[in-house]
Each structure stands twice: as structure tokens, then as C-alpha cells.
Amino acid sequence: MTGIRARRTADVPELVEQATAGNARAVGRLISLVEDASPALRQVMQLLAPRAGHARVIGLTGSPGVGKSTSTSALVSAYRRRGKRVGVLAVDPSSPFSGGALLGDRVRMQDHATDDGVFIRSMASRGHLGGLSWATPQALRVLSAAGCDIVLIETVGVGQAEVEVASLADTTLVLLAPGMGDGIQAAKAGILEVADLFVVNKADRDGADQVVRDLRYMQSLGMQAPSQAKVDGHWVAPIVKTVAAKGEGADEVVDRIEEHGVWLASTGLLETRRRQRAADEVEAIALTVLRSRIGDLRGGDALDRLAGRVVAGEVDPYAAADELVAGVTQ
Amino acid sequence: MTGIRARRTADVPELVEQATAGNARAVGRLISLVEDASPALRQVMQLLAPRAGHARVIGLTGSPGVGKSTSTSALVSAYRRRGKRVGVLAVDPSSPFSGGALLGDRVRMQDHATDDGVFIRSMASRGHLGGLSWATPQALRVLSAAGCDIVLIETVGVGQAEVEVASLADTTLVLLAPGMGDGIQAAKAGILEVADLFVVNKADRDGADQVVRDLRYMQSLGMQAPSQAKVDGHWVAPIVKTVAAKGEGADEVVDRIEEHGVWLASTGLLETRRRQRAADEVEAIALTVLRSRIGDLRGGDALDRLAGRVVAGEVDPYAAADELVAGVTQ
Numbered sequence: 001m002t003g004i005r006a007r008r009t010a011d012v013p014e015l016v017e018q019a020t021a022g023n024a025r026a027v028g029r030l031i032s033l034v035e036d037a038s039p040a041l042r043q044v045m046q047l048l049a050p051r052a053g054h055a056r057v058i059g060l061t062g063s064p065g066v067g068k069s070t071s072t073s074a075l076v077s078a079y080r081r082r083g084k085r086v087g088v089l090a091v092d093p094s095s096p097f098s099g100g101a102l103l104g105d106r107v108r109m110q111d112h113a114t115d116d117g118v119f120i121r122s123m124a125s126r127g128h129l130g131g132l133s134w135a136t137p138q139a140l141r142v143l144s145a146a147g148c149d150i151v152l153i154e155t156v157g158v159g160q161a162e163v164e165v166a167s168l169a170d171t172t173l174v175l176l177a178p179g180m181g182d183g184i185q186a187a188k189a190g191i192l193e194v195a196d197l198f199v200v201n202k203a204d205r206d207g208a209d210q211v212v213r214d215l216r217y218m219q220s221l222g223m224q225a226p227s228q229a230k231v232d233g234h235w236v237a238p239i240v241k242t243v244a245a246k247g248e249g250a251d252e253v254v255d256r257i258e259e260h261g262v263w264l265a266s267t268g269l270l271e272t273r274r275r276q277r278a279a280d281e282v283e284a285i286a287l288t289v290l291r292s293r294i295g296d297l298r299g300g301d302a303l304d305r306l307a308g309r310v311v312a313g314e315v316d317p318y319a320a321a322d323e324l325v326a327g328v329t330q
Numbered sequence: 331m332t333g334i335r336a337r338r339t340a341d342v343p344e345l346v347e348q349a350t351a352g353n354a355r356a357v358g359r360l361i362s363l364v365e366d367a368s369p370a371l372r373q374v375m376q377l378l379a380p381r382a383g384h385a386r387v388i389g390l391t392g393s394p395g396v397g398k399s400t401s402t403s404a405l406v407s408a409y410r411r412r413g414k415r416v417g418v419l420a421v422d423p424s425s426p427f428s429g430g431a432l433l434g435d436r437v438r439m440q441d442h443a444t445d446d447g448v449f450i451r452s453m454a455s456r457g458h459l460g461g462l463s464w465a466t467p468q469a470l471r472v473l474s475a476a477g478c479d480i481v482l483i484e485t486v487g488v489g490q491a492e493v494e495v496a497s498l499a500d501t502t503l504v505l506l507a508p509g510m511g512d513g514i515q516a517a518k519a520g521i522l523e524v525a526d527l528f529v530v531n532k533a534d535r536d537g538a539d540q541v542v543r544d545l546r547y548m549q550s551l552g553m554q555a556p557s558q559a560k561v562d563g564h565w566v567a568p569i570v571k572t573v574a575a576k577g578e579g580a581d582e583v584v585d586r587i588e589e590h591g592v593w594l595a596s597t598g599l600l601e602t603r604r605r606q607r608a609a610d611e612v613e614a615i616a617l618t619v620l621r622s623r624i625g626d627l628r629g630g631d632a633l634d635r636l637a638g639r640v641v642a643g644e645v646d647p648y649a650a651a652d653e654l655v656a657g658v659t660q
Contacts, residue, residue, distance in 0.1 A: 041648070042646075042648045045646040045647055045648050046646045046648065046649065048646070049640075049643050049644070049645060049646040050643050051643075052643040137647070138647070271641070274641050275634065275637045275638055275641055276637070278636075278637035278638075278640040278641050278647065278650075279633050279634060279636070279637035281640070281647050282633065282636055282637060282640060282647050282650040282651050282654055283624055283633060283651075283654070285647055285648060285650075285651035286624060286651040286654040286655050286658070287617065287620070287621060287624070288651075289651055289652070289655050290617070290620045290655060290658070291613075291617060294613055294616060294617070303609050303612065303613060304605065304609060306608075306609070306612055307605045307606070307608035307609035307612060308605055308608075310379075310608040310611070310612060311601075311604050311605055311608050313379050313380050313381070313382040314379070315379060316372075316375040316376045316378070316379040317375055317467070317468070317608065317611050317612050317615055318371070318372045318375050318376065318615060319376065320608075320612040320615075321612050321613075321615035321616040321618075321619060322619070324612055324613070324616040325616050325619050325620060328616070328620070
């Protein structure tokens, strides 16, 4: 495998050239390098830096069952009707073991399979540490350089990833649907607090209006983003009803996303969010570098010996960590 | 607040003394220090190191709705009948915003509220990075030093936390229940792969036998823990049916946990797992130390300036990370 991988990635500059020309196969291979945390990434990112595009990054989050994939597909269609090139990144950080999403690209988004203005990609982030924050910005950079005007990031997982996606996107859509559980559950996951736009999907079902009322009520209580409100000033997340399976409401969602983009740019927040994102990315890579130095110590038994002393009660974990850090930074 | 906190933690040695004597209030305050990532922890852990107990650590994981809290409560009762002192740690890593579990200690485990052989504690891990792996072992150390024979760790969150808990426990129980979604969903979350013991709760409901059959079938396919199988040799996770709300099956679960413990000890895996856990803990603390050094750079604008250059395409994120690491380790 290593040999094949090495041969495949031999000509990185050519691969980057093809990807920036919009070659879907080359784009896919670069994202595979990101997914694999390939050593070749360093060169890839160096080559991509001056060609960075300026894709608008839209995050989609919400509990399983609200219709994220269907909504993503409907948004892709809406953007395509406006002549935009669209990238879709379905991120699954929930499975460190599988090494890939169970639902692969093949069963997703079949409507767009033959459209060369659309890149669709599932991505698993294999490492624990900083998985999503490490890999996703690099995949975004690839899609942006490949000429995408819009990149939709859809989290497949649940839990913390739903919140994290907000830190990666310019605009975060929180999807809800009738009958998906109570408001407290949603509030608990923190996803209401990260919404720039609420999408109430399956709006042809009973209870959709109640979901809208609940959201308005929570907004009126100021439950939405106490921290964000301070930063963002006066943006109150609009609520849009959709029936994604029929494409209903997708155009309105895109309109609201555009409005949010105009607002972000006018307040300077677009630049702030992107700088913040780059800072998170650089920090995540730096931590990976430092972690690999710790890993070298681990391979060399230093950490295991320290751990043995901790288990025996001979040293406390902080003192052991001090020894480890001294080894890394000496 | 800082003043109050400082005053409260002024006499760390006395607090540690009280906690190791089994004072529930002192135990709670030490765990609050862990939750707050207090600077006083360093001294706490130093004082606790020579008094480390040897609590058996049992992880409980499973999707929301399978009855984790009820099962935990039933297991506490079963252990109390055997005269064991029990600690319960309900970890909620899913909510970085809330700063605490919504369901506090008060509404949990009311059966054991007046039993001084039981410590019950919810804990939110506030930081993103290494939250669970950083805080939980230290809370375990507190409970162990306080004389707990058994510590049950229950994850309140979903997703990656369900898998992570396995790396913190000697024995991991995966809870399932009839009607909670298909097997693929469970396999996707990776939780089947970490099970030392399967508990099929709500076994008085339709479909319980089907869940057992599905599990046996997946075990026969070797879907359980390809990586673990190599390490663990011949342990095949037993499947126990329970009705936790009535306490049915809890004693059998405890018996199976004991058997797993005997097996772990006989193979040397108990020591291996504990060493591994200590290594993870030391590594997590070391990364926190390094991260705080990066944070100092962030506060000092170095990272923000680097991020601005990344956004402008003047430098790639890897080169920026190199600069950052050089600043940290110089």
C-alpha cells in the first residue's frame, strides 16, 4: 500500500495543477491526501497558498433525521441554477475506527453525479485530536482553489462536531424538523447557539409551525448565542421553512445565506471569521507537530516508562507531563 | 469569583486529607477543581499520587434512550448489596457552551442520595482539546483515593465520547435496547467495537431477542473489535439482558464484570490498560501545557498575524505552524 500511495502522490505539482484547473479526479485525490494526513500535504498547501480561492463556506448541522443530505442536495440545485460552482464536503468525525463513512459518495447526491460544476466528497477524520479542525480547512482550501464559489460542509456525525462545524463556516445553517425531539435536547447540544439561519425542514408535516414558534420563543428569550450576539451585533437568525425532498424553500434559503454574507462583509466579520479559522488551523497543525514529537518519545518508551511510574504512584501526572514537555522542547 | 475560588481552594492539603477520608463534600470540591482545570490541581495530584487507590473502572456507553442512567443506578444497587463503595461519574463532553450538564446531580440517582457509600457526580469537560481524556482520569484518581472500590463512568453525550470512554475504563459496557435503531447505526458509531460486555436493556420489550441475535450475528462475523481481538486474545463479550428499571439482570452484569476483571488480571491486560490510560493522561496534560504556551503566543498577537498572512495567501498553514512551534519550543 505504501508503495502505491507513494507512487500515486509522486507528482504533487501536477496534481495541484490539475485540481486548480477543476479536474474532479485530481481534487478527489488531494482530499484523500488530507484525509490520510499525508506528508505530501505540506507541499500541496504550499502550492495552493497563492491560488487560494474565496469560496463562501456554508455549514449544515442538525440532528440525524432532519434531512441534512436532502437539504444539501436541494441547496446544490439552487446554487447551480444561479450558475455557481459548488463543493460539498460531508464530514464524519464520529468513527475513529471505520476509516471512512459507511455511506460512501455513491449513495449520496445522485442527482448531481453527472454535473461537472459540483464536487461531492465524504471525508472521515481519522485522528482523534483536532480531527475536524485540522482536516476540514485543508479540504476547503483544495475545493476553493478548484474554483468552487460555494462549499457546503455537512456534518454526518452528532455531538460536538455539530458545534465545531460552525467555527469552520462563514454561515451556519441549523436544520430542524417536526417530531425530532424537544427543544431542550437541541439546546443541550449547543447547536441553536451557533445558528446564522434556521431551516425547518419537512415543513409539510404536522408540527412544523410549532417548531418555528419554539424557535421564535427561544430567540425572544435571548437563548440564541449569548456569546455570538456580542460579537455579531444585530443579526437575528432568520427561520426558513423548507420541504427539501421537493426542493421547496431552497431558493429562499440561498437568498437568506446571501443576505448573511452581505451583512458579514459589511461588518468586517467575514474577514474576522476567516482569520479566526486560519488561526485555528495553524494552531491545530502546530499541535499535531508537537504531538508527533511526543509520539516519537512514546515510540522510544519514554512515555511508557513515565506512565508506569504514574500507575505505581511514584510520580503525579503533572510532574510526568513536565518531564515529557521538557523532552519535546529541549 | 476568582477571589472566592482562591479562598475556597486555599488549603489544598486539608481538602485532600478530607477527601481521602471519604468526605463527600471534599470529594465534590476536588472534582470541581478538575472540572475547572484549576491551577491547584497540580498540587492535588501530587498529594494524591502516593494514595492512589485501585478502583475498578467500569465504562457505560450507548445511544440516548437505552437507559444508561437507570442501568447505572441498578448497578450501584447491585454493588452496594455486595458491600462495595461506588463512585459514579456522569461525563458530558457534548456541550462546550453550557459549562455544565443540564441534568444536574439532583435529578439523578435519587435512590442513592442518602447512601454515604456512594459518590455521584456529573462533570462537564469545558475545553475542546482532550476534554474527556484530560479531566476524567483525574476525577477517577480523586474517587479512587476516596476509597471507591468501583467507579462507573457514564457518558451523557453521544458520538466520539462513546468510544473514548472505552479508553478510560477497565471494562466497557455497551448498552442497547429494542427499537433504538438498526445495527448499522450502532456499528457506525464504533461502540460495538469497544464492548467488553453487551447489556440489552428493556429486555421485557418486543425485539429484545432480536437485538441479542443481531449482536451474536455480528460477533460471528468478527465485527467486534478487530483491533481489540488481537490485543485481548479470546475474550468474547458476553450479552446480558436486563430490565434496569426493575433491577433485573444487574447482578448478572456485575458477575460478568467480575469475570472480565479476573480475565484482565490473568492476562496482564489490566496493568497494560492502566499504563495506557496513564500514558494518555500524561500526554493530554503535556499537550495542554504546550497549548497554553501557544495560547500565550495567541494572546501576544503572533498567531493572529500568522493567520492574516495565511488568509492573504502569503504563507501556507504548515509554514505558519512551523513558525508557531518554533516560538513555543525556543
